[in-house]
Amino acid sequence: MSNGDAIKVAYWPGCVSRGFTPELHGSMALVAERLGIELLELDRANCCGAGVIAEHNQELADTLNARTFALAQQTGLSMMNICSTCQGAQSECQQRLDADSAYRAHINEVLSGQGLSYEKGKDGFTNKNFLWLLVEDYGLDRLADKVVRPLEGLRVGPFYGCYIVRPKHRLGYDEHPERDLYLEKLIEALGGEVVEYDGARKCCGFPVVTMNRETSLRQAGTHVGDALDAGADCLVTPCPLCHLNLDMQQPEAAKVVNRELGLAVLHLPQLVGLALGFEPKQLGMGKHVAPTRWVEERLTVAAGA
Amino acid sequence: MATYTLKVRRYQPESGEGAYWEEFDVDLDPSLSVLDGILQAKDRDDGSLAVRCSCRAAICGSCGMKVNGSSTLACKTQLGEAHAAANRRDGAVAANGGGAEGNGATAPPRGADEEYTPEPTAGTNPIVVEPMGNMPVIKDLVVDMESTHWEKIRRVTPWLLPHGEPPEREYVVEPESMIDVTQTMACIQCGACVSSCLSMEADPDFIGPAALAKAYRFVGDPRDAESKERLHDLAHDPHGIYDCTHCFSCIDACPKGVAPMDQIMRLRRKAGEAGIEDPNSGHNHEVAFVKIIEKKGTLDEAMLVQESYAPGVKGKLKPSKRGIRETIKSLPTILRPLRKRKVKLRQAIPGTHHKLPGDAMADVQAVYKHAEEHSTELNLYIKGEEGDEEEAVAAGLEPERTEGSGAAQPHSGGDDQTLGAGEETTEERPQ
Numbered sequence: 173m174s175n176g177d178a179i180k181v182a183y184w185p186g187c188v189s190r191g192f193t194p195e196l197h198g199s200m201a202l203v204a205e206r207l208g209i210e211l212l213e214l215d216r217a218n219c220c221g222a223g224v225i226a227e228h229n230q231e232l233a234d235t236l237n238a239r240t241f242a243l244a245q246q247t248g249l250s251m252m253n254i255c256s257t258c259q260g261a262q263s264e265c266q267q268r269l270d271a272d273s274a275y276r277a278h279i280n281e282v283l284s285g286q287g288l289s290y291e292k293g294k295d296g297f298t299n300k301n302f303l304w305l306l307v308e309d310y311g312l313d314r315l316a317d318k319v320v321r322p323l324e325g326l327r328v329g330p331f332y333g334c335y336i337v338r339p340k341h342r343l344g345y346d347e348h349p350e351r352d353l354y355l356e357k358l359i360e361a362l363g364g365e366v367v368e369y370d371g372a373r374k375c376c377g378f379p380v381v382t383m384n385r386e387t388s389l390r391q392a393g394t395h396v397g398d399a400l401d402a403g404a405d406c407l408v409t410p411c412p413l414c415h416l417n418l419d420m421q422q423p424e425a426a427k428v429v430n431r432e433l434g435l436a437v438l439h440l441p442q443l444v445g446l447a448l449g450f451e452p453k454q455l456g457m458g459k460h461v462a463p464t465r466w467v468e469e470r471l472t473v474a475a476g477a
Numbered sequence: 478m479a480t481y482t483l484k485v486r487r488y489q490p491e492s493g494e495g496a497y498w499e500e501f502d503v504d505l506d507p508s509l510s511v512l513d514g515i516l517q518a519k520d521r522d523d524g525s526l527a528v529r530c531s532c533r534a535a536i537c538g539s540c541g542m543k544v545n546g547s548s549t550l551a552c553k554t555q556l557g558e559a560h561a562a563a564n565r566r567d568g569a570v571a572a573n574g575g576g577a578e579g580n581g582a583t584a585p586p587r588g589a590d591e592e593y594t595p596e597p598t599a600g601t602n603p604i605v606v607e608p609m610g611n612m613p614v615i616k617d618l619v620v621d622m623e624s625t626h627w628e629k630i631r632r633v634t635p636w637l638l639p640h641g642e643p644p645e646r647e648y649v650v651e652p653e654s655m656i657d658v659t660q661t662m663a664c665i666q667c668g669a670c671v672s673s674c675l676s677m678e679a680d681p682d683f684i685g686p687a688a689l690a691k692a693y694r695f696v697g698d699p700r701d702a703e704s705k706e707r708l709h710d711l712a713h714d715p716h717g718i719y720d721c722t723h724c725f726s727c728i729d730a731c732p733k734g735v736a737p738m739d740q741i742m743r744l745r746r747k748a749g750e751a752g753i754e755d756p757n758s759g760h761n762h763e764v765a766f767v768k769i770i771e772k773k774g775t776l777d778e779a780m781l782v783q784e785s786y787a788p789g790v791k792g793k794l795k796p797s798k799r800g801i802r803e804t805i806k807s808l809p810t811i812l813r814p815l816r817k818r819k820v821k822l823r824q825a826i827p828g829t830h831h832k833l834p835g836d837a838m839a840d841v842q843a844v845y846k847h848a849e850e851h852s853t854e855l856n857l858y859i860k861g862e863e864g865d866e867e868e869a870v871a872a873g874l875e876p877e878r879t880e881g882s883g884a885a886q887p888h889s890g891g892d893d894q895t896l897g898a899g900e901e902t903t904e905e906r907p908q
Binding site for chain 2: 187188190191192193194195215216218219221222223224225226227228229230231232234235236239260267268270271272273275278281282283285286334335337338339340350353356357374375377378379380382383384385386387388390391394420421423424456458459460461
């Protein structure tokens with residue numbers, strides 16, 4: 173794929189985007205159509221395991237994800253996801269599958285019974301988060317050309333999600349060393365202003381929310397608070413699990429860190445969608461728990477100016 | 478030779494004043510280390526600049542600190558690469574603003590050997606040098622490892638607990654049975670992982686990556702007779718193995734490829750295999766997750782929450798006291814999205830989540846059956862990644878496989894030949 177070409181991908185939306193954050197799946201569909209990215213949804217693929225299945229049985233996680241990759245490879249297309257956690261969990265399994273041909277053959281034994289096979293590097297196969305695809309394949313210049321409502325005056329704090337920034341070697345940072353700067357580049361390409369704050373690449377705390385609620389919510393609350401202190405109007409994240417802790421749990425997190433919060437947290441396609449001219453409501457922002465009014469007011473002011 | 482500016486976080490307790498930043502210019506070759514820079518500043522400008530160091534070769538583990546926000550060994554970080562990291566994106570994302578762990582020193586390209594010298598980079602941002610995190614600062618770059626790191630190491634009983642009469646001479650073990658623990662044995666106790674730990678930042682009582690990796694070293698040792706007791710202890714502690722938030726910071730911080738988080742996941746796996754149920758819902762959460770995907774193919778979030786707190790809903794709902802408490806606490810979290818119509822009522826009821834189409838479900842279940850028969854664990858630290866050796870040889874970097882060229886996370890000691898033939902990696906895997 174090179175900039176300017178039509179882009180068509182095997183699309184893995186993940187579980188949470190069709191569960192507790194349906195506005196992510198919906199806004200992705202709108203934005204993809206507007207950008208001319210064709211999404212072929214992998215509706216038979218399974219959960220990535222989110223690291224939890226790997227913790228239980230590594231081979232099980234590897235095989236489940238090999239199955240998803242094989243389904244994607246069957247379409248002849250590369251794969252795109254919209255979840256940092258899917259990206260990290262799938263990359264972990266892909267690293268092991270790609271590292272050892274005997275292991276791969278062993279995994280493919282069971283897949284062959286389903287008419288499937290995962291092959292390393294077949295047709296240049298890659299699995300990229302929407303963020304990576306936008307910057308590396310679609311191109312930020314091309315994206316900027318499509319912007320009809322620059323996000324002028326909107327102060328956006330990036331929130332990456334651990335699984336898309338670490339560990340660096342596994343996540344392709346040797347080849348693409350700036351992957352942990354893409355959100356900043358994207359915000360600027362959309363006309364917004366990047367807010368620097370401490371939590372951008374830290375953990376939202378979600379993975380331990382059922383095990384240690386206080387530790388979990390303290391992480392979410394601290395990052396939201398730091399972003400507010402730095403003057404952010406909103407956060408943007410490519411990870412729906414981070415969104416659950418930063419947005420859905422925000423009122424609870426506020427209690428743990430003992431301060432008022434109330435900061436909008438946008439999914440990545442929502443931020444892009446605003447710049448492409450969609451209305452907040454179309455992008456499902458009315459479904460968020462934290463108020464998004466502030467973002468909407470900024471955009472109205474910018475449009476009126 | 479080039480000039481670099483080090484921006485050092487100073488703290489001199491005897492002055493009675495708080496911490497402050499001070500910049501030092503140093504003149505050194507880009508291939509020399511940040512530690513060399515600090516020592517030149519100490520030598521030329523201020524002898525009171527406090528720093529711990531000894532071997533200068535990334536083996537003693539004394540000079541742990543943060544360089545551009547990333548926990549690392551100062552002697553293992555070259556000035557050239559640290560300067561480049563400080564000046565990425567024109568420095569807009571430097572350590573003091575938005576550069577959390579993992580955004581600091583960039584590693585040399587894979588396959589690069591010790592002689593690697595980065596190109597000098599433009600940019601005027603200083604290299605930011607700070608003491609390690611999650612530990613009290615004693616003076617300048619020297620932290621109190623005793624009250625944190627070592628206290629936590631002692632917490633996991635870091636010695637063998639064999640049963641029975643000691644043998645007449647030494648305990649004899651098969652070399653193969655020790656392969657599993659070589660990765661954790663590579664630890665040099667530098668504390669970089671502790672410094673980087675994001676769970677510990679939120680919960681200072683978390684036992685943490687270094688100590689839990691050390692715990693695995695004994696749990697995985699065939700001579701230890703109390704592995705199960707150890708696992709029970711670490712699973713039951715609210716700040717134990719289930720308090721790790723899976724942020725991968727320790728994996729990137731470790732200069733020796735120990736991957737502490739991976740060891741914590743292995744402790745969880747072993748605890749699960751030993752049937753240890755913990756009051757933190759850690760084991761329940763794991764089992765519920767695995768079962769839901771087997772049944773439905775994708776995640777039923779409501780079911781996961783309910784099953785984590787009160788497993789066995791069908792017929793024998795037996796929530797623990799903590800389960801009831803936590804469920805009540807999580808009610809507002811589920812009511813708000815219901816009110817906003819973000820989540821439909823149907824979705825909030827455990828068990829109503831859709832399944833994948835019938836034949837896809839059968840395929841997922843076949844995957845489960847196959848994987849559960851084998852349960853292979855492939856440790857790339859031990860096995861290495863195919864192709865690395867060939868690439869390094871082709872690039873003229875390596876005459877043959879040696880440390881640093883093969884595995885993604887090369888181990889720091891031991892014999893490759895022996896390690897390559899381990900039971901963990903080959904025994905269960907068909908040829």
